[in-house]
Amino acid sequence: MSHRPARSAPLHRPRRRKIAASLGVVAASLMPLAAPAIERPAGCEFAPGVEWPELRTLESELTEIDADYVRRDGERLSASGNVQLFETGRRLDADFLEYDRASGTARTEGDTRLFDGDLLLHTQGGEYRLDAETGEFRQIDFLVQSVPARGSAARGVQHTSNRHDFEDAEYTTCPVGNDAWWLRTGNLELDRESGVGVARNATIHFKGVPIAYTPYINFPLDDRRKSGFLLPSAGTSSRTGVDVSTPWYWNIAPNYDATFTPRVMSDRGVMLGTEFRYLQPRHEGIADVRYLPSDREFGDDRHYIQWDHRTRITSNLNFRLDVADASDGDYFRDFGGADRYSGSTPYLRRRADLTWNQPAYRLRTRIEDYQIIDPDLSASGEPYQRLPQVTLEAGEYLGHGLSWDLDTELVRFDLDETRSDRPVGTRVDINPEVSWRYDSGGFFFSPSAGVRHTHYDLDRRGLDTGPESISRTVPRASIDTGLIFERPIADGRRLQTLEPRIFYGYVPYRDQDNIPIFDTGEADFSFDNLFSLDRFVGADRVGDTHQVTTALTTRIFDQQTGRERLSLSAGQIHYLADREVRRAPDAPALDASTSDLALEGRVRIGDAWDGRGSILYNVDRDETTLAAVSVGYSPHDRARINVGYRQREAGARSIDQTDVSVMWPVTERIDAIGRWNYSLQEERDLELLAGLQYRSCCYGIRVVARRAYSFDETYDNSIYFQLTLDGLARFDSGVDSLLREGIAGYDARY
Incomplete structure (x- = not known):
């Protein structure tokens, strides 16, 4: 086949699509490229050295082809040597291009690159249909800027401009040259329009070792919600044994979702947790149900239920229902807290509120009951039911510095006569x-x-x-x-x-x-x-x-x-x-x-030191009845030291404790984490916590050991592990909540 230099004159075809063939580079405005969505540590540029192709802004239905040689044979056009095909928003580069103007199909051979401003496909050739924006390619490497992510595949199919299927594929969010983890799958779907990636028959490899297999997994390509399995959490505790949870998230609708969490505990059995959330223009809420049949240690069924519901009846009238129920008083000690409840909870609150709000007043009607779950709670300490309670809070500023306030209440207190x-x-x-x-x-x-x-x-x-x-x-x-x-x-x-x-x-x-x-x-x-x-x-x-x-x-x-x-x-x-x-x-x-003489202070020295303290001093007895002092040092986000002391004389509630917590960088990527809460009064440790967290360019690891004193005067020993794979999912055993509660100023950044 003979070749001749290309001309710059536009060519026309029956579909009225314009084609311009030229030799060399045609001047055009550049299209902006998407910015990476994942914030990476310093030195973790996603694609260093990668030259992202420049795009051109062209008139509608205009295609431009640049090449060293172009040959036209009727409706067919062949180009070779530095071939570049431009349309608005996308570009195709190839060693050899055969273009059929009638069908709008471009076939390439050899080194081929297809770029749409976000996704860059690097293939060994294939077919691409310009009008439909569909195609088939072989031996693919790809980069996605917006995630960012990369991968490879033996074969790929483009169904639409934003939806691709890959066979025998690999996927990772690690930077180019970093192969810390891979998702290897028989079939990979990337749907950037819905923001969801789906892998079937997939194995997660970490540091070259397979750590998890799933027949199906989906993961986010942006911050939108989607249904699918979340990666499991795992840990071990002296109360539950080996503890593994595998949640499945169901994105029912934009305003409804649910999470089903089977929790397997080697010493207890299998617990099923279900959390349902809903949001409507006039009402919203969350329901949390957890059930464990035949607890091996306890010898009976265990459960916990909580429902928090809110309804806006009118613009001024609101209703709220907040109820909870637990099977027994040891539930929270055995299985961990739930929202505001902890292992020391003596009773659960149940209430229903109807509130009328106006600028000058608020009228509220409440019905309130309690479930007593602590068998040691005496009858004299049991709270009263409110059946009902009606309160009116009103007030108004009258001008010239004058104002009035009114608080009123009507309440019926009741108790079970048998208790x-x-x-x-x-x-x-x-x-x-x-x-x-x-x-x-x-x-x-x-x-x-x-x-x-x-x-x-x-x-x-x-x-x-x-x-x-x-x-x-x-x-x-x-x-x-x-x-x-x-x-x-x-x-x-x-x-x-x-x-x-x-x-x-x-x-x-x-x-x-x-x-x-x-x-x-x-x-x-x-x-x-x-x-x-x-x-x-x-x-x-x-x-x-x-x-x-x-x-x-x-x-x-x-x-x-x-x-x-x-x-x-x-x-x-x-x-x-x-x-x-x-x-x-x-x-x-x-x-x-x-x-008592009351002393209070706060201090901020520079941007790193802060402190606060409260002291109550009894002058007559020459003793301190309360001392609460804390000092914090945080030279930057990754470093924090807290030292605190609290002493209070309150009869049976007297406390005398020290609390030291630390998060400090050991290396550029490794942080040490620790907490020591000690009772001087009882001469015992209340909580010991020690761990390390490591942050790489595309994953994070936390390992934390904890020894905590429980209200039943025993120690609970546990190990928490967390592995975060950026842009895929997280293996977690509750590390984030543990560190937020234990270390003041802690920010779960990884």
Whole structure:
């Protein structure tokens, strides 16, 4: 076959598609290329040295062919030598090209590259149909920029511009030249339109060793959800033995999904967990069900159920249902926590709320019950049912510094008579307040006054012979005032404030010994309580007081950024009368003339050091009743050291603990992780945790050993393992949640 130099004149064919053949490079604008979606560590460029083909922007239905030699024979065009075929958004390079203008089919031989701005196919030839954007190729290597990912295949079929099937294929997200892991599969589908990759008859190889096989697996090509098996989690624990979970995710619809998780425990049996999530314009929720038949250790079935549902009935009316149920009190100790519940949970909360919201008020109706799961919980400690509870919170700013607030409650307290003979009854609580505030920027003055009226209708059961109808009315008044002084320091780079504050409060004494305790406890004292008249949490006790609080705060701010660098506060209450109201009627009056001295501070030194602390010091007894101090050092994202100490004198709840946690880089890719939580009071370790995490260019590994003291006075020893294959899936045994709870400031980056 003879060849001749190509001409630049456009050629036409019956389908009105334009073809331009030229010698050399035709000037054209370049199409932007997609940016990689996976953030990789430094030195992990995905495709170093790879020259991504440049694209051209052409008129619609125009095809351009550049080649050293072009020959035309009717509707057929042959090109060889540096062949480049351009259409808007894609490019085909080949050693040899035979193009049929009638059918729009391009056949290539030898080294061939097809690029669409994201996917680069490097093949040994095949056929490509320009109009349909379909084709078949052999001996393929491919790169996908948007994932990023790469792979190879013996044969490939392009069904649409964004959907490809590969046979005898390999797939990885590791950079070019890094073969840390491969997904080897008989059939691989990449659907960039739906953002899903699918592999059948697949084996995952890590460091050349097969670690998992599955007849079917799908994985993300972007951040959209999709159905399929998630990689299993594995671990071992002294409570469960070898523990393996294999979740399957079902993307039912854009607003519905479910996850089914069989959990195989060598010492317990097989548990099935099901989590269902739903989202509608007016309602949403999540249901979590876990069931273990015939626990080998426990000797009976075990289960846990939780349902959290929310409905927006109207724009102002909302309903929420939050219920939970567990088979027994040891469930969370044996199988781990569930959301807000842990191994020390004595009861589960069940509630239904109906809430009406308006700008000036909120009306809520609640029904609340509890499941007692701790058999050691005494009848006196069992919480009351609220059947129902109606609350109204209202307030409004009237202008000129004047505002009013109103808190009201109607609640019926009940208890199962077979479990307790404590009294039950109905309580009505009305708590209005009026306040005024003047604030000039450097001085503020805020008086307030209110009254609290509470009425009880009681059913006294058992041996309680007190009155069945009780009313209590208690007025109160307070004045809060303070000054703010400012001065520049450090050559004007910092601003220091000095803020003296005085708070006066008065609540007269009312005899409340005949009122039962439904839901009221004593508030923990802290710096914030210095400016509050409420010694109790709940309406069953209104603490009497006649007090003056003096406090002083100083702060240092960065003038340029406004960031607070230092805050130190100290304050104390001076009591002008004894406090006679107590939670227990037979408890003696509080006759101390002053409260504990409350100290609080926060500091930020540079961008690496931070610290905070709270101290309560009893001047009369010359002892510290509370000390909570923590210091953190974090020079960069991968490095964090936390040192903390907490001591509290609270009778049976007294604690005296140290807590040290560390995450620190050992090498550029390896971090050490550890935590030591120790009880000085009991002279025992509460938690020991040690591990390593390694981050490569396309995978991460974490191994953590943990020894934790349980509430049944035994130690639980466990090992947690996690392997993350970027862009594919994660083998996990709960490492992320464990480290987030144990190490302050920890960020699961890998």
